[in-house]
Amino acid sequence: MTGLLGIVAVGFVLGMRHACDADHVVAVSTIVARHRSIRGAALVGAVWGVGHTLTIMVVGAAIIVFSVVIPPRLGLSLEMSVGVMLIVLGAMNLTGVTHRLFHRFGSIKGELADRGGSLLHSHPHSHGGTAHSHPHMHLLASGHEMIGTIGLLRALAVGIVHGLAGSAAVALLVLSTIHDPRWATIYLGVFGLGTIAGMMLISAGMAVPLLVTALRSPKLEQSLVLGSGLISLAFGIFIVVRIGFWDRLF
Numbered sequence: 001m002t003g004l005l006g007i008v009a010v011g012f013v014l015g016m017r018h019a020c021d022a023d024h025v026v027a028v029s030t031i032v033a034r035h036r037s038i039r040g041a042a043l044v045g046a047v048w049g050v051g052h053t054l055t056i057m058v059v060g061a062a063i064i065v066f067s068v069v070i071p072p073r074l075g076l077s078l079e080m081s082v083g084v085m086l087i088v089l090g091a092m093n094l095t096g097v098t099h100r101l102f103h104r105f106g107s108i109k110g111e112l113a114d115r116g117g118s119l120l121h122s123h124p125h126s127h128g129g130t131a132h133s134h135p136h137m138h139l140l141a142s143g144h145e146m147i148g149t150i151g152l153l154r155a156l157a158v159g160i161v162h163g164l165a166g167s168a169a170v171a172l173l174v175l176s177t178i179h180d181p182r183w184a185t186i187y188l189g190v191f192g193l194g195t196i197a198g199m200m201l202i203s204a205g206m207a208v209p210l211l212v213t214a215l216r217s218p219k220l221e222q223s224l225v226l227g228s229g230l231i232s233l234a235f236g237i238f239i240v241v242r243i244g245f246w247d248r249l250f
Contacts, residue, residue: 004186007178011187015194018166019049019202023082026228026235027158028203030089031151033228038207044155045203046196051159052166053192059164060171060188065181073249078165080243085161086236089154093229 018024028048032041062068170191171184178184213221244250 004183007183007187008190011190012194012197015191015196016198016201017194018170018191019045019195019198023086023235023239024048024162024199025202026232027082027086027089027162028155028199029206029228030093030232031154031158032203032206033093033210033225038204038211040151041207041210042200042204044151045199045201047152047155048159048162048203049192049196049199051156052163052195052199053159053189055160055163056167056170056192056195057185057188059167060174061185063167063171064174064184064188075169076243076247076249080240080249081161082165083236083239083243085158086232086239088236089158090229090231090233090236093225094233 028045031044031048059068059070063070171188174184174187178187210221210224213224
């Protein structure tokens, strides 16, 4: 029992630490940068963590239970996919593609909630043959409405890619210390929960300065969005160059 509690504690703490990896934070920041809701940002982090955990569990369990071996070149290719994804995310922020996609496919409520947490509209009607309207406001409390479906799908996809890139290393680390497949699988699950919790805290923390900035200076807010895109683009290029040429994948 003591051994199991130790595995759970270590797995959760390491999962939270894993969420703080630079490539994870940079990728999620490109999604959170355009939203000014702490709850919505935390939801983005949670969805990213779910995607990451799904692939960690599936690929990691296959390695642990069935002794599946991932070839080194495939492992490097999966790691490079993170770099390519960061380049795409950065380019989307810099070119405004994300904003246009959100307007076209996202929730209208989510976009308006980002601007103030409420939806202002009016209902026209008539009294005594005279048509007029009364504007009124509905508060939007749902994190899904605040962030929009497109943002959640991006977060899930990004988490899946990160999970694919890191699952082999995490599973092999578990194999070297935990020899019981059942305990090793439990460790992966708890590791995933820690990752979800860690990224939720990080994403919510990112939303605070963005919210303050949005209220004080729209221009500075746009600079933060562009800055997140530049950082993501530069970091993605660095990963591609490092893996492609330094690690000799090409």
